Amino acid sequence: MTPGLQTTNRVDRSRSHRVLRWLLVRLGGAAFVLWAVATLTFFAIRLIPGDPAEAVLGGPGSQASQETLDQVRRDYGLDLPLGVQYLNALGRLLTGDLGTSYALKVPVADLLSAQLGGTLILAFSALLVAWASALALSLWSTGGGRIAGSVGQAIELTAAALPHFWLATVLIAIFSSALGWLPPVSTGGVLGLILPTVTLAIPLAGFLAQVMRETMLDTLDAPFIVSARARGESEGGIRLRHALRHASLPAISLSGWALGYLISGAVVVETIFARPGLGRTLLQAVTLRDVPIVTGVVLLVALVYIVMTILTDAASRLADPRLRTAEGER
Amino acid sequence: MHSPSRRPARRALTAIAAASGLALLLTGCQPATESASSTPVAGGTLTYASGDAEPTCLDPHVGGNYPQALLAGQFLDSLVSRNSEGEIIPWLATKWSVSDDGLTWDFTLKDDVSFTDGTPFDADAVKVNVEHLKDPATESSTGYLALGKVESVTAISDTVAQFTLNAPDSALLESLSMPWLAIESPAGIARGMEENCQAPIGTGPFVVDDWVKQDHVSLVRNEDYNSPPADAQHDGKAYLEAIEWRFIPDSASRYAALQAGQVDILDNAQPDTIAAAEKTTTLAHIDAPRPGASNRIELNAGAAPFNDPAVREAFIRAVDVNDGIESLFFGSAKRSYSPLSSAESVGYSDESLFTTDLDAANALLDTAGWTARDADGFRVKDGERLTLDFPVSTNQSIPAEQSLFEQIQATAKQAGFDVQLSLLDLSSWYGVLAENDYDLVSAPYTKVGPDVLRILYHSDGIVPAPSGYFANLSQVSDPQLDDLLTRASEISDDAERADLYEQAQKIILEGFHILPLYDQQNHFLLGTQVKGARSLPTVSTPTFYDTWLANN
Numbered sequence: 001m002t003p004g005l006q007t008t009n010r011v012d013r014s015r016s017h018r019v020l021r022w023l024l025v026r027l028g029g030a031a032f033v034l035w036a037v038a039t040l041t042f043f044a045i046r047l048i049p050g051d052p053a054e055a056v057l058g059g060p061g062s063q064a065s066q067e068t069l070d071q072v073r074r075d076y077g078l079d080l081p082l083g084v085q086y087l088n089a090l091g092r093l094l095t096g097d098l099g100t101s102y103a104l105k106v107p108v109a110d111l112l113s114a115q116l117g118g119t120l121i122l123a124f125s126a127l128l129v130a131w132a133s134a135l136a137l138s139l140w141s142t143g144g145g146r147i148a149g150s151v152g153q154a155i156e157l158t159a160a161a162l163p164h165f166w167l168a169t170v171l172i173a174i175f176s177s178a179l180g181w182l183p184p185v186s187t188g189g190v191l192g193l194i195l196p197t198v199t200l201a202i203p204l205a206g207f208l209a210q211v212m213r214e215t216m217l218d219t220l221d222a223p224f225i226v227s228a229r230a231r232g233e234s235e236g237g238i239r240l241r242h243a244l245r246h247a248s249l250p251a252i253s254l255s256g257w258a259l260g261y262l263i264s265g266a267v268v269v270e271t272i273f274a275r276p277g278l279g280r281t282l283l284q285a286v287t288l289r290d291v292p293i294v295t296g297v298v299l300l301v302a303l304v305y306i307v308m309t310i311l312t313d314a315a316s317r318l319a320d321p322r323l324r325t326a327e328g329e330r
Numbered sequence: 331m332h333s334p335s336r337r338p339a340r341r342a343l344t345a346i347a348a349a350s351g352l353a354l355l356l357t358g359c360q361p362a363t364e365s366a367s368s369t370p371v372a373g374g375t376l377t378y379a380s381g382d383a384e385p386t387c388l389d390p391h392v393g394g395n396y397p398q399a400l401l402a403g404q405f406l407d408s409l410v411s412r413n414s415e416g417e418i419i420p421w422l423a424t425k426w427s428v429s430d431d432g433l434t435w436d437f438t439l440k441d442d443v444s445f446t447d448g449t450p451f452d453a454d455a456v457k458v459n460v461e462h463l464k465d466p467a468t469e470s471s472t473g474y475l476a477l478g479k480v481e482s483v484t485a486i487s488d489t490v491a492q493f494t495l496n497a498p499d500s501a502l503l504e505s506l507s508m509p510w511l512a513i514e515s516p517a518g519i520a521r522g523m524e525e526n527c528q529a530p531i532g533t534g535p536f537v538v539d540d541w542v543k544q545d546h547v548s549l550v551r552n553e554d555y556n557s558p559p560a561d562a563q564h565d566g567k568a569y570l571e572a573i574e575w576r577f578i579p580d581s582a583s584r585y586a587a588l589q590a591g592q593v594d595i596l597d598n599a600q601p602d603t604i605a606a607a608e609k610t611t612t613l614a615h616i617d618a619p620r621p622g623a624s625n626r627i628e629l630n631a632g633a634a635p636f637n638d639p640a641v642r643e644a645f646i647r648a649v650d651v652n653d654g655i656e657s658l659f660f661g662s663a664k665r666s667y668s669p670l671s672s673a674e675s676v677g678y679s680d681e682s683l684f685t686t687d688l689d690a691a692n693a694l695l696d697t698a699g700w701t702a703r704d705a706d707g708f709r710v711k712d713g714e715r716l717t718l719d720f721p722v723s724t725n726q727s728i729p730a731e732q733s734l735f736e737q738i739q740a741t742a743k744q745a746g747f748d749v750q751l752s753l754l755d756l757s758s759w760y761g762v763l764a765e766n767d768y769d770l771v772s773a774p775y776t777k778v779g780p781d782v783l784r785i786l787y788h789s790d791g792i793v794p795a796p797s798g799y800f801a802n803l804s805q806v807s808d809p810q811l812d813d814l815l816t817r818a819s820e821i822s823d824d825a826e827r828a829d830l831y832e833q834a835q836k837i838i839l840e841g842f843h844i845l846p847l848y849d850q851q852n853h854f855l856l857g858t859q860v861k862g863a864r865s866l867p868t869v870s871t872p873t874f875y876d877t878w879l880a881n882n
Binding site (some may be wrong): 056064173177184186187274281287 | 379384412466467472508523577580589590593685725749755757759779797799
């Protein structure tokens with residue numbers, strides 16, 4: 001860092017400039033991502049077979065008459081050239097209008113606001129459980145000797161490789177059918193949240209624990225740990241106070257990605273556990289070619305992902321002072 | 331520090347132990363809880379788990395598919411119903427008569443029935459419903475087609491509704507018995523599509539209270555109900571206070587929820603869960619095949635190679651269907667040899683046409699000029715391989731059926747057929763059919779009565795609707811068959827009608843246009859505490875009017 005000789009005032013200003021610039025770059029990036037997502041979705045859903053006008057008319061295989069089809073195409077602007085349709089859709093999105101569902105005939109915004117809560121609760125509880133298990137697992141596997149290390153590694157690898165649908169089925173078979181402890185399908189209460197949360201959390205915990213353990217092992221060999229040991233710090237203290245902070249850094253920055261991963265996992269988990277949410281809404285909308293809902297869900301998920309990325313970025317900057325200074329020199 | 335570490339390991343061990351014992355535990359028996367009395371008890375909420383798609387609109391006039399029919403039967407009544415012998419019986423209409431020319435039908439209606447919004451049920455209401463179904467703005471598909479011959483309805487008096495037809499229609503009563511043509515409150519319809527889709531208003535035993543999307547529909551009892559169909563077991567209001575209608579798409583979770591007592595009854599039971607349930611004493615099984623057509627593989631005669639009847643016969647002789655059905659459906663599906671469902675009394679079967687005979691198949695293909703074989707063992711003619719495209723809808727073919735198609739693929743290979751299965755989602759599947767890009771296809775079709783044969787096998791059915799959809803997927807085009815089907819659809823005499831349909835079915839079967847598999851499967855599993863549940867003999871949807879819960 002160069003401005004070592006300048007006054008405190010100038011340092012403050014240049015720091016706030018850097019924060020502002022960081023924020024502007026993020027927001028610009030976010031706007032670009034949202035535009036790209038909207039554009040890609042718009043064209044992608046028209047590349048797969050199926051006529052959106054049929055979504056209006058009760059799904060594929062409709063036997064609607066020509067006049068009904070024409071009427072629907074006019075009403076929904078589906079008779080216009082694709083470019084015009086795209087600009088219209090973009091114009092509506094800019095004013096914050098997500099449109100009306102073709103199949104359900106209700107505003108997309110209402111539908112999504114009703115479904116977002118369920119998915120976010122599921123995703124965040126899974127993230128929390130995954131974080132806690134990954135932390136516990138990596139602390140144990142790095143501190144418990146060679147056997148703990150390899151057992152930990154095996155658990156991580158296995159957990160990370162488990163597919164959600166398999167895990168869900170096995171968990172239901174064990175905890176609902178065999179033991180009768182937990183309800184197999186959602187109840188609206190906390191009990192019904194446990195199995196879906198665990199299903200989503202186990203593979204994620206495997207990923208996070210792998211990253212944490214590797215960083216932790218690297219860090220434990222670092223010179224400042226050696227000096228901490230030399231100062232007579234206890235082994236537990238070293239790992240909790242020093243190594244853990246380092247080990248959590250990559251995991252923090254992975255959390256943005258993790259949330260995206262969890263929301264996509266929600267498609268499977270919500271379906272199996274019969275939970276209302278964005279995942280199930282998306283699945284139904286794609287099957288029916290309900291373009292407004294698909295666009296709405298994809299944009300919303302992109303938005304959640306962007307917000308999460310900005311938050312994890314900010315959290316990394318808080319946890320790691322090196323990031324705050326390095327940015328100014330770029 | 332070490333205590334949390336052991337927990338995952340222990341959990342994993344428990345999981346392994348439990349998973350290995352799973353098969354035993356899943357089928358494990360619990361002591362039966364027999365109810366002491368067989369007198370119906372009023373009260374309680376029945377929880378229903380539907381594995382069908384969640385409807386996008388609860389009004390069965392709009393579109394018109396099976397998921398809508400499942401629900402509509404709980405809150406809507408129809409003009410007529412059908413009994414288990416296949417005879418049309420009174421429901422909202424007490425009697426009916428038809429003019430000699432078959433063009434005028436008079437329906438006499440019950441005179442003391444009201445919709446749950448207070449609107450009286452009368453001849454005007456019937457007129458409004460028919461007009462609603464025929465209005466393009468309603469976006470009706472199933473109901474619209476079924477009323478194709480109905481010109482108009484006139485209210486002769488409050489209790490007599492007169493239907494005027496443009497051609498005689500021997501299927502009119504069967505059409506009117508279907509839930510897609512059920513009667514709704516005119517005031518409810520007048521609210522407009524958005525509101526009517528959320529909660530249609532009928533005269534039925536239950537009322538739509540609330541619909542939470544992706545989750546459930548709440549139905550509450552209609553306290554003033556007085557219009558059950560003629561074959562109901564009691565009068566007055568339903569026994570159940572309410573029905574919670576849940577959407578649980580995954581078959582295994584649905585069954586687990588039934589075992590755990592979270593739900594009382596489920597639909598779309600899969601062969602493996604049916605087999606498991608039949609080993610218990612706490613679960614019962616209702617097998618209610620859907621009416622109309624059987625589940626069958628259509629052979630597209632509209633293009634090569636199946637435009638050659640010998641190649642069609644060779645395919646049917648080559649494939650082994652029975653072993654596959656036996657092993658994959660655990661005895662829950664019975665082999666069919668008819669184009670019609672066993673629910674249709676005029677169904678005609680001919681088992682002798684479908685015996686597997688590989689030698690005969692090979693001989694037929696040799697004679698048809700498919701003499702050479704390529705390196706992979708598939709037959710070739712003029713440099714073209716004997717390839718059969720078989721698009722499969724993952725929405726309509728259950729996993730057991732998809733496996734059956736794989737077995738058919740394997741046995742057809744022995745005769746030199748290269749069957750190309752492609753699993754598609756519903757929109758893509760309809761897209762492939764609309765482009766005529768298939769040789770084999772299995773497409774269920776539910777309709778009350780044998781008139782389904784006209785829809786599926788009349789050459790008019792090859793002309794696509796504007797959406798590209800067409801029903802005659804085997805692309806049979808036979809003037810003699812067309813004539814039989816048209817005459818059968820207009821004739822009033824039941825015996826003559828049955829005879830015409832038998833001749834038509836013979837032509838379809840003997841022309842090797844279809845490979846019948848089994849009835850369109852429709853299985854319900856329920857806890858033994860659920861008494862008096864049955865499926866309506868119209869489109870085999872469950873009805874809970876006579877249902878009560880023991881030990882509630």
